[in-house]
Amino acid sequence: MYNTGNLVKEMVERHGRNRDSLMPILQDIVGRHNYLTDEAMVEVAKELDISAAEVYGTASFYSFLDTEPRGRYVIRVCKTITCSMKGKNDILGAIEDLLKIKLGETTLDNQFSLLETNCIGWCHKAPAILINDMPYTELTPEKVLDVIKGYMNK
Amino acid sequence: MENRGLIKVDLIFETIDSGKVLSKAFRMSNDEIIKEILDSGLRGRGGAGFPTGMKWKFTAAEKDQEKYIVCNADEGEPGTFKDREILDRVAYKVFGGMAIAGKAIGSKKGYVYLRGEYRFLLPQLYTELDKFHKLIKEIGYDFSIEFRMGSGAYICGEESALFESIEGFRGEPRNKPPYPTTCGVFNKPTSINNVETLVTAMMIIEKSAAEYVKLGTQDSRGSKVFSISGDTPTPGIFELELGMTVGEFVAEFGDGDTKAVQVGGASGFCVPRKKFDETIIGFEGVPTGGSMKLFNSSRSMYNVLHNYLDFFTEESCGQCTPCRVGCQQLLLGIEKVKKGEMKSVYLNELVKLADTMKVASKCGLGQSVGNAFKSIVENFREEIIY
Numbered sequence: 001m002y003n004t005g006n007l008v009k010e011m012v013e014r015h016g017r018n019r020d021s022l023m024p025i026l027q028d029i030v031g032r033h034n035y036l037t038d039e040a041m042v043e044v045a046k047e048l049d050i051s052a053a054e055v056y057g058t059a060s061f062y063s064f065l066d067t068e069p070r071g072r073y074v075i076r077v078c079k080t081i082t083c084s085m086k087g088k089n090d091i092l093g094a095i096e097d098l099l100k101i102k103l104g105e106t107t108l109d110n111q112f113s114l115l116e117t118n119c120i121g122w123c124h125k126a127p128a129i130l131i132n133d134m135p136y137t138e139l140t141p142e143k144v145l146d147v148i149k150g151y152m153n154k
Numbered sequence: 155m156e157n158r159g160l161i162k163v164d165l166i167f168e169t170i171d172s173g174k175v176l177s178k179a180f181r182m183s184n185d186e187i188i189k190e191i192l193d194s195g196l197r198g199r200g201g202a203g204f205p206t207g208m209k210w211k212f213t214a215a216e217k218d219q220e221k222y223i224v225c226n227a228d229e230g231e232p233g234t235f236k237d238r239e240i241l242d243r244v245a246y247k248v249f250g251g252m253a254i255a256g257k258a259i260g261s262k263k264g265y266v267y268l269r270g271e272y273r274f275l276l277p278q279l280y281t282e283l284d285k286f287h288k289l290i291k292e293i294g295y296d297f298s299i300e301f302r303m304g305s306g307a308y309i310c311g312e313e314s315a316l317f318e319s320i321e322g323f324r325g326e327p328r329n330k331p332p333y334p335t336t337c338g339v340f341n342k343p344t345s346i347n348n349v350e351t352l353v354t355a356m357m358i359i360e361k362s363a364a365e366y367v368k369l370g371t372q373d374s375r376g377s378k379v380f381s382i383s384g385d386t387p388t389p390g391i392f393e394l395e396l397g398m399t400v401g402e403f404v405a406e407f408g409d410g411d412t413k414a415v416q417v418g419g420a421s422g423f424c425v426p427r428k429k430f431d432e433t434i435i436g437f438e439g440v441p442t443g444g445s446m447k448l449f450n451s452s453r454s455m456y457n458v459l460h461n462y463l464d465f466f467t468e469e470s471c472g473q474c475t476p477c478r479v480g481c482q483q484l485l486l487g488i489e490k491v492k493k494g495e496m497k498s499v500y501l502n503e504l505v506k507l508a509d510t511m512k513v514a515s516k517c518g519l520g521q522s523v524g525n526a527f528k529s530i531v532e533n534f535r536e537e538i539i540y
Contacts, residue, residue: 020340024324027270027303061324061471062305064270081420082231082383082447083460117230118270118308118465123383123447124390133273 001069002033008043010051014145026065034074034113035066063117071106071113073151076130080119086126087140090117094141098148111152139145159404161395163323163369163377165357166350167243171420173251173289175360179254181297181360184214187258191355193363195375200226200311200348201418201443202518206355207521210538212257212335213259216343221261223252224346227268228316228485230308231419232465233445236379237271239391244353245279249286251352252361253297257343264299267316308469312517313338313346315471319487326473327517350379350444374436378444384416385409386449399439401430403446413532419445420462421522424455426533455534462526463488472517477520480511484527488538497540501531 015021022044029040036059045052059065066074077083077092092114096102099112107112110139122128126138129144136147156365179187192207213221225248229237241248252264268275279516283299290297302320303457304310310319314328317339328424338344354376358366370376374396383389386407404412415425417440435446449458463485470479487504490496508524515521531538 004423019322020320023305023319027305030305058322058324062270062307064306079461080465081235081458084457084461085384085453102254117271117306118469119230121229121235121238121269123233123235123381126383130271135271135274 001037004037007070008040008047012044012047019050020048022048022055022131026055026059030065031133034066034070040054041067056094056149068111069106071110073111073131073149074113074115076115076117076120078118078128078130079116080123082123083119083127088127088142091103091127091129091139091144093107093146095148098145112148117149160398161407163393163395165361165377166240166247166353166379166393168357169209170247170357170360172246172286172292174292175356176250176253176295177293177360178291179356182256184258184260187254187359187405188214190363190442191258191358192296192360194366195363195370196351196354196358196366198348199350199354199378199443200232201421201441203437203441206347206351209335209347210255210258211281212333213345214262218334218343220340220386221259222339222341222342222344223256223264223272224316224320224344225252225263225264225266225349226313226316226354227266227272227348227349228304228311229242229272230269230350230469231421231443231445232379232462233416233419235365235383235384236381236444238275240349241268241272241275241279242355244382245282246286246347247353247356249283249299249352251356252291253286253295254300254356255296255345255347255352257295258495259343261345262296262298264297265302265308265339266299267304267320269304269310273303276301276303284414285524307471308465309471309517309519314477315517316346317344323495324471326471327519329516330380340438341489348443353371369395370457371405371436371438372445373438378442380442380446381444382446382448383406384446384448385412386448391404397435398435399431400425400433400435402431403412403435404448407446408448409450412448413451413453414443414449414455416447416449416526417456418442418525420465420526421519424458424529424533452484455537457528459488459527459538460531462487463523466519466523474514474516474520476511476514477516477523480520481509481523483507484523491539498535501535501538505531 197203310325315325320326467481
């Protein structure tokens with residue numbers, strides 16, 4: 001859990017109070033904290049003068065607007081056909097072994113969450129993953145461990 | 155049928171003087187621009203293939219003072235990655251194409267809706283956009299562009315779902331009509347075009363329609379950027395003239411053991427080896443937004459179909475029953491046949507369900523699930539059963 005503090009106010013100042021400000025506001029909160037807390041969504045609803053159900057309804061439609069707690073680094077492994085054909089399961093297994101978590105879980109220190117996602121547009125360089133916004137491509141089990149160890153040392 | 159073989163082209167990524175082309179376009183009348191695009195025969199490059207000139211003409215004919223041009227950069231079709239490459243390498247041509255479209259339809263404002271998966275491109279795109287805004291100011295034309303981001307929903311590539319998303323709602327497709335040209339984003343007349351379509355339009359203004367129609371066939375004019383992946387020694391982005399057969403394509407990009415090509419992504423068609431030579435890639439044969447996936451004989455087409463159905467089950471927005479329940483039942487159905495819980499004739503029932511989804515679904519997602527389903531089940535029935 002993170003403290004919303006002035007975050008929502010700051011986002012509203014930046015994006016405005018219109019209905020079409022909602023997505024950019026939610027996206028920026030997720031950009032900073034990787035997921036939306038109930039408190040954050042209720043506060044956004046108040047600022048935009050819409051019901052909290054509207055905010056949650058919108059957020060829950062989008063797979064990148066997580067409403068469950070996520071770690072500092074969200075790893076999304078592409079599972080669509082080409083990545084799946086080119087060794088996605090090996091990549092997933094290597095990450096699970098390294099982080100000692102299963103798909104869908106977050107490490108105890110809240111550093112990493114491991115998820116699957118649909119096609120991220122790197123089929124010619126499969127298998128591919130996203131860590132937050134950054135894509136990593138043409139992975140092997142060895143290469144992906146190096147990538148994640150890099151994040152561990154950040 | 156016309157068949158001109160496989161010819162590589164360099165149009166989309168060619169470097170041009172943006173200012174020169176824009177100045178030329180702004181000197182033309184709106185009707186002249188639209189006529190040029192109509193004459194070029196350009197059809198939308200996102201996959202649906204609606205004539206771009208018609209779209210612009212309809213939007214231009216609307217009386218509303220407020221109109222929008224929207225660039226659909228929510229490239230989510232499995233196997234498509236050409237729009238990312240275009241935005242990465244020639245974003246200035248995307249913005250230029252939007253300004254030309256804006257001029258043609260009478261719009262001062264454009265939105266680029268970029269999928270969340272490509273957010274890493276934003277810093278460089280903002281730099282390019284600043285340059286573009288400066289250039290357009292120098293030329294003395296009033297037009298501005300804003301970015302809006304997606305957040306991992308495939309359905310937002312559907313035009314009306316994309317508008318809903320820009321407006322801050324769940325990305326659920328609207329009923330049509332009204333069409334975007336009369337009632338689009340913020341309920342204003344809107345021309346929504348794919349990234350590649352806008353770049354192509356700019357190149358047509360630069361080179362002239364007469365020059366452009368020399369490429370391609372009667373139904374599929376010009377060239378197109380293909381995203382090539384799967385079992386191929388040369389995966390990547392290739393710009394090819396339209397009108398080649400799948401056979402010619404496989405001869406160039408196959409690994410010598412290609413048994414099927416999925417043309418147009420998960421919502422496209424599966425072409426089996428025996429039909430390679432008779433099938434033309436284009437609107438007269440199998441249309442594609444650019445996704446070309448090759449499968450060799452080591453791949454199980456059951457796994458391919460299962461992966462696609464799993465994709466659609468997750469990405470269906472869920473608002474209409476034929477699509478929501480249909481996707482789930484197709485997926486469960488092939489699993490049951492594979493396990494032997496249902497007899498193989500059950501596949502015939504599933505094909506009927508896919509037909510029903512085509513007729514009864516609200517938007518293109520549910521309507522096109524049957525394309526891959528039927529073409530895989532019909533051509534690789536034994537792989538689904540055994």
